[in-house]
Amino acid sequence: MQLRGTSRINEQGHLEIGGVDSVDLSRRFGTPLYVMDEQMIRERMRAFINAFRKTGLSFQVAYASKAFSTLAMCRLVEEEGLYLDVVSDGELYTALKANFPPERIYFHGNNKTPEELEMGLKAGIGWFVVDNFTELSLLNSLAQREGITVRILLRTTPGVEAHTHDYIQTGQEDSKFGFDLGNGQVKRAIQQSLQSERLQLDGFHCHIGSQIFGAEGFRLAVQKMAALTRESRAVFGFHPRILNLGGGFGIRYQASDRPIPIEEYVSAIAEEIRAGFSGETCPEIWLEPGRSIVGEAGTTLYRVGSTKEVPGIRKYVAVDGGMNDNPRPALYQATYEAIVANRAAETPQERISVAGKLCESGDMLIWDLDVPKVETGDVLAVLSTGAYNYSMANNYNRLRRPAVVFVRDGQADLVVQRERLDDLLQNDRIPERMMAVEPVE
Template identity: 50%
Template sequence: MELQGRNNHFIFAGWDTVELAKQFGTPLYVISEGIIAERCNEIKETFLNKYSNTKAAYASKAFLTMAMCKMIEREGLGLDVVSGGELYTAMKAGFPMEKVMFHGNNKSWEELELAVENNIGRIIVDNLYELELLEEIATRQNKKVQILFRVTPGIEGNTHKYIVTGQKDSKFGMPLEPKKIYGVVKHLMSSEYVELKGFHFHLGSQLFDNDIYIGAIEVITKLMYDLKRELGFITTELNTGGGFGIRYTEKDQPKPLSYFTDAIMNAIENQCKEYDLDLPTIIIEPGRWVVGEAGITLYTIGAIKDIPDVRTYASIDGGLPDNPRPALYKAKYDAIVANKAEEKLEMTTTIAGKCCETGDILIWDLETPKIESGDILAVLSTGAYNFSMASNYNKLLRPAVVLLTEEHAEVMVKRETYNDLLNREMIPKSLKKQSCIEEIKEVSQQ
């Protein structure tokens, strides 16, 4: 992201971030519709329009609101959901259900029932337990359900261990053990209500190398060949997941989407030619790559603590609840003092959150201008896994989300209020009764 300044203020997607903070308050998630559209156009130009028989679905766990559903629908992409809540959000937004893919390693009966009732396009089945549930639900509803089966190709990516997912030792998918895979496929070939279209794999998140995709494709196409030879099963769809890395700090060197998709398509074409297989429909599922750099978070700096010869802490009005990634897996971010965007960097500041946790540190040792209370801090590349992972820890209010277009800055998620915090809480009758008894005792003693 090329940083822009105007009148000493940080400009994001054409908007003065200091003015956004004044208008909407902080903490504030800010999302650029233009950057999202640019990423979607890149998907279309370098993948969907370049290669025939391809599809792309936005991985909504990165960031999902009803407004985001509308943007993804407008761009013509599918939607990957991982829970009943994400599916319900898509339903309420009017997203076309035939373009929805439902992931997850432990889908409940209720979630699967909702998916089948609403005729979603694909269910990515993760395990045999889920398959049993799905077959029973499909039978009860007398509907034919189309699925992909998630497998783990045994490939490990170079990223944090908490976001690696393609290795054999994973909670996701079925390991490629021939007896199990053959048994599942043979069973599904004769299933009346569940149709197996092919397979899905996901190798991890924030990946910068394409060789692991090539390795996984070599493993999966060998499986496709063996299944055709042994059982006569034809794989018609292959979902290669997402995980394409983005820029969080200067150390990150992200590649263009084509670096991954060209490698994926070349590998599949070569392997299918070698094994004399028909080329299946190829699906990708970028999430972070679409929205990560399209978002920033604005904070107001409050208390500043200078420990001579040790460290300077600047505390912000948010932290761990609106961005848990640094605490969860040491995620790194860059930031800019938005109201001093063009000033010289002359000190090193550690950005601390306001939670009662020593580990609530957003950024260690950030190079900044002279920091003062009341300054506005803009943390970059927070579009993915910030809003979607936010919590109310310490009973902090979750921020508003503002969508920027060329002409408008509009709220697409309202800021929480204290009433919102308590709107699902109830005091049980037993506690209310106990309180009354205590009051009576107090009165009698007087």
């Protein structure tokens, strides 16, 4: 098994991340515990920036905060000079509370509420990525009421079907997202945007899906968007200043995954951009990676509890978390690699299946994992859990959501406190009429 980022097996035979022993982390902060390799996150951000600098194109990289959003993460993004993509009032609120510059924020989403739009307007965010005609009209009305001009991008569905799970494809024609290129919706949206009194159309956006391992889909998306640009110039006299190609760059969850390096994605996109805009002024190219920045930087630590042998079939090993802190295996049949953190140097002796503790038969984290002889109290480290694990965590079975720590250069910093039992009740209320109910005799 290939470890990620700064992870290594130390002299005690334990998994170490960011110079910190994972067994010590489990003792200090408890389990389940999300551990984020800060150095790796920063290196991934810089890899996108450096790859674009080599192309000579005008560019901008935004972090897609839906992958993992906390105050500390927003601060890290700001320090590295990236823009920020948000998709809800909660993500926007987090960014603003972290003092992230609002002019470097843009707002995504296929059903932004009036309250969310108003919140973005009042905060002075940089752009809204408009997803549909309802939003286009509503945003113009709100901006008119406020007496301001709003910069927008139009999200398009370019008809590119990425080779990934059905639930995380977003660029195909039959999609809930964006204005469709094939049926004339985009042209209507361009016309309406240009005629709107309070909307400034800056360009186009597309996103073909997530966990994509090749560059061909991105090449095809650039071709479609370049053709749209030529058409918009010919029909409306509009040349977009920004072309946002979204994210979706794949990462390694298991040994069979073969994502290409960041530089290859960017190089392929740049090559297609030059071909598509030959002899013309190229728009500024934006990307919005999320998973590819934080995914492999995350490790979840669990404590092993009970075991169950089914003779001749399998051995179940249960941990103190499950689909409440990682719903992806249940949602997408996602697969993960793991290592027994306190026995990381030992040779595998048995094959187990890792079960969660929730009351669902589908609460399985990993099937058929080869490990040393596992005992109750061991620490299991599941790799590549930095994206869409914390952000999708829930309180099913009234379990508390885990803590999050950043590790770097031998230091561990708590960035999200573990929920307390009282936190589970903070929004609960008992109606007054129930308070005076007489006990049943």
